[in-house]
Structure formats: structure tokens, C-alpha cells
Amino acid sequence: MILVGKEEKSFFSEEQIRILYTLANQASISIQRLQSLLAKEQTRVETAIESMREGVILLDKTRHITAINPRARELLPFLTSTDKDVYREFGGVKIEDIIRLTKAGRHQEIVIQGPPKRIVEVTASFFGKDEGVVVVVDDVTEEREAQRRIEQQERLATIGQLAGGIAHDFNNLLTSIIGFAQLGLMKLGTAHPLRKDLEIIISQGQRASELIRQILDFSRRSITEKKPLNLSSFLKETMKLLRRTLPENILIHWEIQPGDYTVLADPTHIQQLIMNLATNARDAMPNGGTLTFHLKKVLLSKEDVQSYIGLSPGEYVMLKVEDTGCGMNDEVKKHAFEPFFTTKSPGKGTGLGLSQVYGIVKQHNGHIYLESEVGRGTQVIIYLPFFKKGEKIPRADILNIPKGEGQKILLVEDEELVREVGQNMLEKLGYRVLAASNAKEALQIFNSHQGEISLVITDMVMPNMSGGDLYRELNRISPGVKVLLVSGYSLGDEIKKLKAEGVIDYLQKPFQLEVLARKVYEALSVK
Ligand SMILES: Nc1ncnc2c1ncn2[C@@H]1O[C@H](COP(=O)(O)OP(=O)(O)OP(=O)(O)O)[C@@H](O)[C@H]1O
Ligand SMILES: [Mg+2]
Structure with a gap:
């Protein structure tokens, strides 16, 4: 309101009154305009704050909340903005200290014990003349x-x-x-x-x-033999075994949506995985509870796999093993997959169960993680790549030890048991085996199968004729014959000499499948 006055009568001329009137009018219009501008500006700022990804809280000089956006309410559910509530600190840290940190270009990290548990970064700065403070909260949990x-x-x-x-x-x-x-x-x-x-x-x-x-x-160094495996029927089969091994006070459930759950996997390893997880669940539920197996197909996008380390986008089978047991605290969760980490008393657990499960999942190009809360239970979540019907199986996935293709091998060994074991292993590896119990017999077989035998594996120490001499004789009959020598003792110089004469390699007794497979494969690859 504008008042212009003078006691004298008719002091203002009509003209002056008109001007004053216009001026007042103008002023009032300007004020109105300014007011609406201000209001607009305020709504603009408010909307901007409202829609920010970060939580924003404005405090006045007395540290009462004057504005708070929805994100801040979500992140810090304990905040209220009544006249009574004064905020001089956040998560136990004084606002002044946060302001100092912010000035130095850093932020304060605060853990909010939920649920859900959150980790937030907080910055704070003064604004305006009256020492108001703007607090910005960013969720960095993910x-x-x-x-x-x-x-x-x-x-x-x-x-x-x-x-x-x-x-x-x-x-x-x-x-x-x-x-x-x-x-x-x-x-x-x-x-x-x-x-x-x-x-x-x-x-x-x-x-x-x-x-x-x-x-x-x-450590993913074991031998796997992968083949297409329908996890849903496999799981149901394994359940029967589990039912017999788990105590009666543990209920076993499964939640399997209808569908195809084929993965490329080694059945022995997958069974081991399920048994280990079930054993852990049993130990976590000494007074009984529920063990649930969920099976689901999921499609993981490029964004999804970012948090699932090592996976490529595509279709996966998700297996979730859930118990209602004691759960794990953060420290246990952090180390659970490490070998020899156990919370069980000596003799009860070695701490290898989960590490074995971890390695198996990794060896199947999958991903595994834990969700667990003390007193509520644990979920172990596993993703394995879905195997489409007709898809080609990578050779390395069939068996990561080299196999034969029916080549004929002459095995010479006087000890019956060792000969049998060796023959068995070679046949398992895909070779055809002719067995001889001494050098004389070996020579006979070699002569009657001229040109068919790809490799001779002979014991070094045999009565009548040694493996070395047998090699020399064979090499005379068929120059360039491939021979692997076997011995239970280490034969340094002797082996060096024979290798110089053309023997391909030397094998230590007793046979180990993996070593045997590799040496035979390598010997056969030699031109
Ligand atoms: N389902 C679960 N609930 C609660 N804690 C678990 C669960 N599974 C594993 N843990 C915790 O993780 C630790 C490591 O588990 P892991 O299976 O590797 O070893 P272990 O069970 O102690 O021994 P092992 O399996 O060699 O007999 C356990 O000691 C336990 O503290
Ligand atoms: Mg275990």
C-alpha cells in the first residue's frame, strides 16, 4: 500500500494526483510481477530439487529442516522436519566437519543400517547470508x-x-x-x-x-566332463538323495517354473555343488527349517551383467538355494568362499565346501553370490549359461584332458595289476590297447600288427629284456617307432641316453590319468 498525504487542503493538483496514481499503479504491477516471478523461481528450484537423483536437505541457521526432497526422505528415513527436530550431525558426524571435508573436495561416507542397508556419501555447504546449510546425500551402495x-x-x-x-x-x-x-x-x-x-x-x-x-x-584345475544337462530333472533326482541324508526337521521345497533348464555341465560336479550347499544349510538350521531350491530362466542384458562379474549377456539358468537358518554376518559373508574359512569347530568343517562350489560355478562359466542376514537365513544364487538345443559344444568343454580317437597302443608291462590299470585308463581315454606281459610277447604282437600300432608304452624294468632294449629292437624292425618308457623309479642318465636314441618320453609309475593322457597325446602328435 502506498500512502501520500498532506494536511493542507487541495495541496495536490489534479494533474499531480493523476501522476501519483499512475505511479502507484505501476509500482503495484511491478511488485505483483516480481512476486509471481519469485514464486515461479521457487517452484522451479523446488521442482529441480524434487527431481534430483541425490537427496537434498536445506537447513536454516538453527539447523531446522526448511526443505527436503523425496530422495533424501528415501535415503534417510529417520529425518523429520518438525520444529522440534534439530540436525547438527548426520550419522554421528558433525555438520561442521562435513562442511570442512566438502570444502577440501571430499565427502563423508555414512552407513545406514537398514533394512535395507545403505552406504551414502554426504556433502554439506553453507548457502545464503544467514548460514543456511545445503546437505547433499548420494547413494553409493551399488x-x-x-x-x-x-x-x-x-x-x-x-x-x-x-x-x-x-x-x-x-x-x-x-x-x-x-x-x-x-x-x-x-x-x-x-x-x-x-x-x-x-x-x-x-x-x-x-x-x-x-x-x-x-x-x-x-582353483578350477580339476577335470570336468561336460554334457547337456537338464537341471530341473537332475535337481529332482538329487532331491531324493537329499531327503535321505537331511534330518526330518528340515523341509525340502522346490520352486521350478515350467521350462527348459539345460546347461552344459559335469553332473558329478553339479551334484557335489548341491550336496555342499545342502550340508551348509543343514548346519545353519540345527533346530530345523526350510530348504528351498528355486529354478528360473533369466535373460541378462549388458547392463545386468555389469554387476555379475565375468558373465556375458544372454540367457542363464538361475539356481537359488535358500535356507531359513542362522544367516551370516558381513565378515563371514566376505570370506565365505575362501578355502579353509570356517566358523565351525575343528573336526566339524574344513571350510572347503563353499570354495569348491565357487570353483565349480566358475568352471562352468557361471556366477555365484550370497545374500544373507543374521537370524533370517541365507540365499546362494547361481547363474549358469543356458544351453540351447543343437548348440555346438566347445571341444575344450567336453573334457579338458586330451582324448584319443581309437589309435592302437601296445602296452608292455610285466606286473599284471599295473598292466590292467594302464589298459583301463588308456581305453577310458579313447585308445585301443594291445597288452603284452613281456618283451618277447610284445615283439610278436608288434610283428603281427605291423603298421597298425601308433605307440608303444613299455615298462623299463622287466625280466629277460629291459624296456630300453625292447625299444632298440622295435626301432630296428620299424625305424622311427614311437615309444614311451615307464618306470617306478627315476632314471636320470639312462633316460637321457634313451631319449637321445629316439625314445619320446618317460612316464612315472603308478599312472595318473591326467599325465598319461597328456603324454600319450603329445607322443602321438609328434611327427
Ligand atoms: N547356509 C549357510 N548359512 C549360514 N552360514 C553359512 C552357510 N553356508 C556357509 N556358511 C558359513 O560359511 C562358512 C564356510 O562354509 P564352507 O562350506 O566353505 O565351509 P564349512 O561348511 O565350514 O566346512 P566344510 O564345508 O568344508 O565341511 C561356514 O563355516 C559358515 O560360517
Ligand atoms: Mg560346508
């Missing part, structure tokens, strides 16, 4: 989670490499320890007092082998 996953994968890969190397060597050692103990046992009479000792060596050795196998699985 980012941190992705980062944590990458770090975990890298850590596991490193441990895997380390453990894998050691396990591989131990595996070879154990094979000969067990093999020789078995040979020894066979040489002893049934009543021999040393039998018991040898039997203990064998059974303990086999237990050690089992542990080593779990580590080899974890």
Missing part, C-alpha cells in the same frame, strides 16, 4: 557392492592360483603314495602284520586326496 565383488573375485583368483599349484603337486605325490601302498598290500600275505599299517596309509591318503580334490575344484 557402486561399493560392485567394487567389493571385484575385489573378492581378484582375491579368490589369487588364492586359487596359489592353492591350485600346491594342490596339483600334492595330488601327484598322493597318487604315488596310495599307488605304492596298494602295490605293497598286494605283495603281502593275507595274515601279514603290516597289512593294517598299509591299509591306514591308503585310507588316510584317500582322505587327503578328497581334500585336495576340493581345492583343485576351487
Whole structure:
């Protein structure tokens, strides 16, 4: 309102009144305009704040909330904006300290114990003249989670490499320890007092082998034989086995939507995976509970696979194993896949179960992760690539040890048992085997199968004629014949000499399938 006055009567001329009137009118219009502009500006700012991805909170000098956007309410559900509520800190950190950090170009990280649990980054700065503060909150839970996953994968890969190397060597050692103990046992009479000792060596050795196998699985060094496998029928079959092994107070459910769930997998490994997960669930539910298997087909896009490290976009079969057990805290979750990590008392668990599962999933080009909450239960989520009917099976996936294609191999070994084992292994690898128990017999067979035999594998130490001499004789009959020598002892110089004469390679007894497969394959590849 504008008042212009003078006590004197008729002080203003009509003209002046008219001007004043117009001026007042103009002023009022301008003010109105300004007001509407201001209101518009305020709505604009409010809408901008409203629609921001970050949470925004405005505080006045007294640290009362004057504005808060929906995102901030979502991220910090404990905030209220009544006159009573004063905010001098966020997540236990003073606003002044956050402001100082922000000035230095950094931010304060605050963990909000949900549920859902969130990690947020908070920045704060003064604004306006009256020391108002604008607080910006950014949700970085996903980012941190992705980062944590990458770090975990890298850590596991490193441990895997380390453990894998050691396990591989131990595996070879154990094979000969067990093999020789078995040979020894066979040489002893049934009543021999040393039998018991040898039997203990064998059974303990086999237990050690089992542990080593779990580590080899974890480090993806084990042999897999993959074939198209329908997970839904396989799972239902395995359930029967599980029902017999799990206590009655554990209910087993499955939720399988109708559909095709074929994956390229090694059935023995998948069964092991299910058993390990079920055992863990059982241990987590000592007073009973429910174990549920979910099976679902999912299509993962490029964006999806970003958080599933190592996967390429496409169709996957998702297997979720869920229990209603004790759950895991963050620390346990962080280390659960590491070999030898266990919370169980000594003798109860070795901490290899989940690491083996992890390795198996990885060896099947899949992805695995855990969702778990203390007191609520655990979900293990596994993605395996879907296998379309008619799709070609990559050769490396059939068997990662080289196999034969029906080539004929002459196996010469005087010890019956070793000969049988060797023949068995070679046949399993896809070769045809002619067996001889001494050099004389070998020469006869070689002569009657001239040109058919691709490789001769002969024991080194045999009565009458040694493996070395047999080689020389064979080489005379058929120059360039391929021969692999076998011995239970290391034959440094002798082997060097024979190799110089043309023997291809040397194999250590007792045979290990993997080594035998590789050496035979390599020998056959030699031109
Ligand atoms: N379903 C689950 N619920 C709660 N905790 C689990 C579950 N599965 C695994 N864990 C935790 O992870 C740890 C590691 O599991 P993992 O299967 O590797 O070893 P383990 O069960 O302790 O021993 P092992 O399997 O070798 O007998 C367990 O000790 C347990 O603390
Ligand atoms: Mg276990």
C-alpha cells in the first residue's frame, strides 16, 4: 500500500494526483510481477530439487529442516522436519566437519543400517547470508557392492592360483603314495602284520586326496566332463538323495517354473555343488527349517551383467538355494568362499565346501553370490549359461584332458595289476590297447600288427629284456617307432641316453590319468 498525504487542503493538483496514481499503479504491477516471478523461481528450484537423483536437505541457521526432497526422505528415513527436530550431525558426524571435508573436495561416507542397508556419501555447504546449510546425500551402495565383488573375485583368483599349484603337486605325490601302498598290500600275505599299517596309509591318503580334490575344484584345475544337462530333472533326482541324508526337521521345497533348464555341465560336479550347499544349510538350521531350491530362466542384458562379474549377456539358468537358518554376518559373508574359512569347530568343517562350489560355478562359466542376514537365513544364487538345443559344444568343454580317437597302443608291462590299470585308463581315454606281459610277447604282437600300432608304452624294468632294449629292437624292425618308457623309479642318465636314441618320453609309475593322457597325446602328435 502506498500512502501520500498532506494536511493542507487541495495541496495536490489534479494533474499531480493523476501522476501519483499512475505511479502507484505501476509500482503495484511491478511488485505483483516480481512476486509471481519469485514464486515461479521457487517452484522451479523446488521442482529441480524434487527431481534430483541425490537427496537434498536445506537447513536454516538453527539447523531446522526448511526443505527436503523425496530422495533424501528415501535415503534417510529417520529425518523429520518438525520444529522440534534439530540436525547438527548426520550419522554421528558433525555438520561442521562435513562442511570442512566438502570444502577440501571430499565427502563423508555414512552407513545406514537398514533394512535395507545403505552406504551414502554426504556433502554439506553453507548457502545464503544467514548460514543456511545445503546437505547433499548420494547413494553409493551399488557402486561399493560392485567394487567389493571385484575385489573378492581378484582375491579368490589369487588364492586359487596359489592353492591350485600346491594342490596339483600334492595330488601327484598322493597318487604315488596310495599307488605304492596298494602295490605293497598286494605283495603281502593275507595274515601279514603290516597289512593294517598299509591299509591306514591308503585310507588316510584317500582322505587327503578328497581334500585336495576340493581345492583343485576351487582353483578350477580339476577335470570336468561336460554334457547337456537338464537341471530341473537332475535337481529332482538329487532331491531324493537329499531327503535321505537331511534330518526330518528340515523341509525340502522346490520352486521350478515350467521350462527348459539345460546347461552344459559335469553332473558329478553339479551334484557335489548341491550336496555342499545342502550340508551348509543343514548346519545353519540345527533346530530345523526350510530348504528351498528355486529354478528360473533369466535373460541378462549388458547392463545386468555389469554387476555379475565375468558373465556375458544372454540367457542363464538361475539356481537359488535358500535356507531359513542362522544367516551370516558381513565378515563371514566376505570370506565365505575362501578355502579353509570356517566358523565351525575343528573336526566339524574344513571350510572347503563353499570354495569348491565357487570353483565349480566358475568352471562352468557361471556366477555365484550370497545374500544373507543374521537370524533370517541365507540365499546362494547361481547363474549358469543356458544351453540351447543343437548348440555346438566347445571341444575344450567336453573334457579338458586330451582324448584319443581309437589309435592302437601296445602296452608292455610285466606286473599284471599295473598292466590292467594302464589298459583301463588308456581305453577310458579313447585308445585301443594291445597288452603284452613281456618283451618277447610284445615283439610278436608288434610283428603281427605291423603298421597298425601308433605307440608303444613299455615298462623299463622287466625280466629277460629291459624296456630300453625292447625299444632298440622295435626301432630296428620299424625305424622311427614311437615309444614311451615307464618306470617306478627315476632314471636320470639312462633316460637321457634313451631319449637321445629316439625314445619320446618317460612316464612315472603308478599312472595318473591326467599325465598319461597328456603324454600319450603329445607322443602321438609328434611327427
Ligand atoms: N547356509 C549357510 N548359512 C549360514 N552360514 C553359512 C552357510 N553356508 C556357509 N556358511 C558359513 O560359511 C562358512 C564356510 O562354509 P564352507 O562350506 O566353505 O565351509 P564349512 O561348511 O565350514 O566346512 P566344510 O564345508 O568344508 O565341511 C561356514 O563355516 C559358515 O560360517
Ligand atoms: Mg560346508
